[in-house]
Amino acid sequence: MGKVIADISVSLDGFVAGPDPTQEEPLGKGGEGLHEWIVATKGWREAHGYEGGTTGPDSDMADRARANVGAVVMGRGMFGPSEGGAWGDEPWEGWWGDDPPFHVPVYVLTHHEREPLEKVGGTTFHFVTDGIGSALEQARAAAGDAEVLVAGGGNVIQQCISAGAVDELQLHIVPVFLGGGARLLYDLPAGSFEPIEVIGSPAVTHVRYRLKSA
Amino acid sequence: MGKVIADISVSLDGFVAGPDPTQEEPLGKGGEGLHEWIVATKGWREAHGYEGGTTGPDSDMADRARANVGAVVMGRGMFGPSEGGAWGDEPWEGWWGDDPPFHVPVYVLTHHEREPLEKVGGTTFHFVTDGIGSALEQARAAAGDAEVLVAGGGNVIQQCISAGAVDELQLHIVPVFLGGGARLLYDLPAGSFEPIEVIGSPAVTHVRYRLKSA
Numbered sequence: 001m002g003k004v005i006a007d008i009s010v011s012l013d014g015f016v017a018g019p020d021p022t023q024e025e026p027l028g029k030g031g032e033g034l035h036e037w038i039v040a041t042k043g044w045r046e047a048h049g050y051e052g053g054t055t056g057p058d059s060d061m062a063d064r065a066r067a068n069v070g071a072v073v074m075g076r077g078m079f080g081p082s083e084g085g086a087w088g089d090e091p092w093e094g095w096w097g098d099d100p101p102f103h104v105p106v107y108v109l110t111h112h113e114r115e116p117l118e119k120v121g122g123t124t125f126h127f128v129t130d131g132i133g134s135a136l137e138q139a140r141a142a143a144g145d146a147e148v149l150v151a152g153g154g155n156v157i158q159q160c161i162s163a164g165a166v167d168e169l170q171l172h173i174v175p176v177f178l179g180g181g182a183r184l185l186y187d188l189p190a191g192s193f194e195p196i197e198v199i200g201s202p203a204v205t206h207v208r209y210r211l212k213s214a
Numbered sequence: 215m216g217k218v219i220a221d222i223s224v225s226l227d228g229f230v231a232g233p234d235p236t237q238e239e240p241l242g243k244g245g246e247g248l249h250e251w252i253v254a255t256k257g258w259r260e261a262h263g264y265e266g267g268t269t270g271p272d273s274d275m276a277d278r279a280r281a282n283v284g285a286v287v288m289g290r291g292m293f294g295p296s297e298g299g300a301w302g303d304e305p306w307e308g309w310w311g312d313d314p315p316f317h318v319p320v321y322v323l324t325h326h327e328r329e330p331l332e333k334v335g336g337t338t339f340h341f342v343t344d345g346i347g348s349a350l351e352q353a354r355a356a357a358g359d360a361e362v363l364v365a366g367g368g369n370v371i372q373q374c375i376s377a378g379a380v381d382e383l384q385l386h387i388v389p390v391f392l393g394g395g396a397r398l399l400y401d402l403p404a405g406s407f408e409p410i411e412v413i414g415s416p417a418v419t420h421v422r423y424r425l426k427s428a
Contacts, residue, residue: 012385012407013399014228033406171226173387175423176406177399185227185391192247192390193226198414200421205412207419209226209389 002143003167004136006150006157007065009034009204010171011178016154019180023081033176037203038062047101057201065170070146071139072106073132075156079108079125093117094125105142107135109156132159154182162188166211169193173205216357217381218350220364220371221279223248223418224385225392230368233394237295247390251417252276261315271415279384284360285353286320287346289370293322293339307331308339319356321349323370346373368396376402380425383407387419 010016011034018028025031038044042053043062053059080094096119100106103122114127128135139148150160160166193209200206224230225248232242239245252258256267257276267273294308310333314320317336324341331339342349353362364374374380407423414420 012228013397014226173421174406175409177402179400179402183227186393188391188393192388195389195414195416195419198412198419200409200412202409205409205419205421207387207414 001140002068002070002145002147004140004148004150004160004165005168005170006160006166007170008152008154008157008172008184009038009174010184011174011176011181013177013179014183014185015178015181016152016157016184017182018178021181026077026081028178028181030176030178031181033178034172034174037172037174037201040203049099057199057206058203061172061199061206065149066101066103068147069102069104069149070143071104072102072149072151073135073139073156073160074106074108074151075153076108076110078152078156079106079110096123099123104146105139107139107142109135132156132163132165136160136163136165154184158184158187161185161211164212168196169209169211171207171209173207175204215354216282216284216359216361218354218362218364218374218379219382219384220374220380221384222366222368222371222386222398223252223388224398225388225390225395227391227393228397228399229392229395230366230371230398231396232392240291240295242392242395244390244392245395247392248388251386251388251415254417263313271413271420272417275386275413275420279363280315280317282361283316283318283363284357285318286316286363286365287349287353287370287374288320288322288365289367290322290324292366292370293320293324310337313337318360319353321353321356323349346370346377346379350374350377350379368398372398372401375399375425378426382410383423383425385421385423387421389418 008016018031021028037058040054041059041062042055043059045053080092099121100119100123106125107128108125110127113129117125150157195207196210197208232245235242251272254268255273255276256269257273259267294306313335314333314337320339321342322339327343328341364371409421410424411422
């Protein structure tokens, strides 16, 4: 069975989104700054249909995050905005456009039942209403020997870690401080992880932690 | 003039000490775990008069933290416990024994006036009651072209960063999560630092940030 890998950018003061999120700023004040490093990379830009971008360790990291992924788990807020776009008569298509960058089944945690949403390029969004355990189970079955990527948001990663379901946590420690917002690792019993890889760039520090032995 | 370098260990969830500090556990619950990496090194052990210890990047880091230091600034809690040992008739000698590992002047921020305390090996503790600006000024004058090390605790480093006085921040990101305690970087305006060096070991990730251009 493939590993379950959680992957998220975190500020130097421990936040995965800034304070006061709105429809215009769904990542909160300053939260976009957590993702500037990846948006600048050739790896991310190619996957999202843009030209240009930087090469080097950050781009390699963006490539690697998708390289062996057989299924994705994400929260409702990462699929689409929580305001605007009804779930009922006119289902919301989400943030990701017609050809999302995943190319694998994506399991979206939500309280709203909905039929699967098939996009081009191999991405189908499945809406899971019976909790994180079920989402992980379905994702593992779909991924087979490939990895399951828990892509965020922070609360979904938190739930997966709390459930003991994450094999590795790939943090991108961004040298910004947001002063508030959504915390990662806020409600876990005291414990420790094992850093197994450290890669730095002038923009961000990538640290991979092993959470449980394989 | 030498650089001002702040150096501190921080948990993965952003704490520089654990919750509920007591006289027995001055670093709070789990807080000792932040320093296990350095106590295990040959560099730290030699400086503190112990034998043995590990070599490698963590020990190099422990050595380097002292290599070019001409003066140290620290908070009252790092000099000695805040309970037990009076400041009056029977001045408290602090945590550091007869031969402290600093071998340079140490400026201790406190509200209690007191004569300098001279130890063997070149360490003299000076007690500064007129604030962080004064402590830094005295330390810079004593250090000359050597570095000023701001050694902690977190609130002293915070004050120095807020005052714009820190050139570089050397963080040791320890893969423990404490769930509460004393935060680093809790009351700064949003902003960013520039990572200039990343060194990893199986125990801890050392990231050096530039806070202002030299």
